[in-house]
Amino acid sequence: MASAGISSVARTTPAASSSRPGPVSSVSAEPSTSSKSEIVFSTADTALAILKEVGEMTQNIPYIKAVSGICIQILKIKSEVDLFRDKWKIVMADVERIRELIDDYYDQVAAAPQQEQKIPKDLQRAFKALEENLQTTLVTLKRCQPQRKRDHVLLFLNRVQLTTAIDDCGRGMQNALHLFNAKLNFGSRTDTARIWDAISRKVKILPIEDTVTVPDLRPPPETLFGRETEMLKIVTGILKRTPPARIAIIGPRGIGKTSLALSALHHPDIASEFPNTRYFVPCGAAETPGDLLLQMATALGIFDDGALPLEKKILASLRSVDSCVVCLDGFEKPWEKDTQTREVEELLAKVASIPSVAVIVTMRGTERPAKTRWTPFLDPLTPLSLDAALQTFEAISGKRDEVATRLVQAMGCVPLDVHALARLAQSEETSQIWARWEVEGTSMLDREAVRHVEH
Ligand SMILES: Nc1ncnc2c1ncn2[C@@H]1O[C@H](COP(=O)(O)OP(=O)(O)OP(=O)(O)O)[C@@H](O)[C@H]1O
Ligand SMILES: [Mg+2]
Incomplete structure (x- = not known):
């Protein structure tokens, strides 16, 4: 991963210096004195000056490198700032991610044919937001680094304002990160696939809510x-969370797997x-692994x-x-076909290998997919207790009598059938x-069951 600092960007990008002679290449990032606070002061000022300059040349690809360089400077400055370290750590994690994203983008664009090297308009806007x-x-970082003794007093008095300012920086960086993710995924570049591919291997991408609308979660059962x-x-x-949940809710048809999930x-x-x-993924109509992915x-x-x-x-x-939490409901459908069981299990194992994802799978039968460590382990669902079945019957029909008990028992207390009778x-x-x-x-x-399926 390229990680040129600002000074090297300014000196080694011919396009930058030829298109904008003067200020960019003339600003030195080297600190002029060795005192810690002055280093910070001059580096932050230098970065600000360069930021101002690079803002003029959004369309050139050296600009990408320059912005990445400023991120690096910010990360360096942060290591010199002692105040509010924990808060800054959060902001800097995003700065670091943004920098990686930009560097990857730079590498890919630089390798593309010259005519494809222009930064598309929507991405230019993302860069502008990032610049801000x-x-x-940078300004807030400077405020966190006292230059003189009396600044310490001021800092103490301004603690609340400063912490709010750092929080604002954090929010701003998060938004910028989201914007880059979204633009790099859905941008108008011709070779999106190649760039996407390179990036997706390395960094956090595509925050779900920011891309396209996520369908509403299916409502829970009434009872x-x-x-x-x-x-x-x-x-x-x-x-x-540790270990991450991988729960298989298994059992026969109509026993209440989906309802429980x-x-x-x-x-x-x-x-x-x-x-x-x-996320609730209905898999009941997924005949193939391809269908499953679409769902x-x-x-x-x-x-x-x-x-x-x-x-x-x-x-x-x-x-x-x-x-x-991802729930794959009716997973038996794509899984049970022998020819594709392995492929489907492998996909599930890949999802289950992500520690931040809790997985619930519901499926008919007595078997669980291989390659996934099921924890906490849930026994197959059995019919409801008589009391629970009667409560179900009563909740739907408003009736509870001796015949209802007989009916519910005749249904073996299977919720699907109890529901059908209660209706x-x-x-x-x-x-x-x-x-x-x-x-x-x-x-x-059967007639009621058909209604249930159609419903
Ligand atoms: N514990 C319960 N209490 C009351 N009603 C229930 C309960 N469990 C399930 N039901 C009802 O029983 C019917 C069948 O339940 P559900 O669809 O969850 O079963 P399933 O096991 O997922 O079935 P399938 O094998 O067809 O996927 C639904 O109408 C549901 O509302
Ligand atoms: Mg179900």
């Missing part, structure tokens, strides 16, 4: 009875910990422009958020339903 932030940061133990295990497992995603503790980063992309709000393999984008996206009981007496049940048997439920 760099300037504010969920008798799954307290499982819920507790799931929620504590996710919140514990959705209720966990909406659990108040999970919602407050991951307010905007819970994931849709749930994550990723736009498939065909420029990069979707899998890479998805993984990069997931890496880019600080923490999130019938909204308009029929339980005794009528029992009579029908004795004649029609399960065929009467």
Whole structure:
């Protein structure tokens, strides 16, 4: 990774010095004295002066290097500043990421044919926003470095203002980082794929919310009875974070896998910990690994422009958020076809290899996908307790009598079937339903089951 400082940028970029003779190349980044505070002072001033100069030449690629150089200077200055170290650390982490992003972009653009080397307009705007932030940061850094004794008193008096100013720098840098990520992904450059590819290997990219709209999370089921133990295990497992949760909710058809997963995603503790980063991926219609990727992309709000393999984008996206929960619902569909089981398991393992991602998979059957370490381990879901099944029946039909108990037991307390009967009981007496049940048997439920699937 190239990491030229400002002085080398100013001296070694012919385009910069030929297009803008004078100030850029004449400003020296070398500190003129050796006292610590003066070093900071002169370096910050030098960086500010250069920033002003480079701002004029946005369209040239040496400009990219110059901006990267200023980031490096800022990182150096920060190591000299003792005040509010912890706050600055956060800001500087973003400056460092931005610098890496810019350097990668520079390397790629410099290697491209000359006619493609112009910085596109939307990216120029991102650079402009960054310039403003760099300037504010430099000024604030200077304010944190007392030059004289009496400055210490002033600093003490201005602590609150200063911490607010540093927080503002942090927010500004975060926005700049997001802007670069978004622009570098969806910018108008012709060889987006190549550049994207290089960048995605190295740095945090594509904050999900900033790219395209993430669909709303599917609402939770209206009722969920008798799954307290499982819920507790799931929620504590996710919140514990280490090891990251990889939870498989398995069991037969209609046993309540999806309901449990959705209720966990909406659990108040999970919602407050991951307010905007819970993703529900319906996989039931995904016949192939390609379909599965499309479903994931849709749930994550990723736009498939065909420029990069979707899998890479998805993984990069997931890496880019600080923490999130991804629920792959009905995963048996793409997984169960022998010819693609391995491929699907490998994709899941890649997602599960990202420590900041909590994974919930729901699937029919008794098997879990290989290559992923399932933790906390959840036993396959079994039918509801009689009491929970009756509560379910009553919540939907408003009825609870002796026949309802018989009906629910005849359904084996499987929630899907209990629901189907309870819906019938909204308009029929339980005794009528029992009579029908004795004649029609399960065929009467099939019609309700179809309604459930269509719903
Ligand atoms: N614990 C529960 N309490 C009340 N209702 C429930 C419960 N679990 C599931 N249900 C209801 O049962 C029906 C089937 O549940 P769900 O769709 O979650 O099952 P599933 O196991 O995901 O089914 P599939 O195998 O078809 O994916 C839904 O109408 C749901 O609201
Ligand atoms: Mg389901």
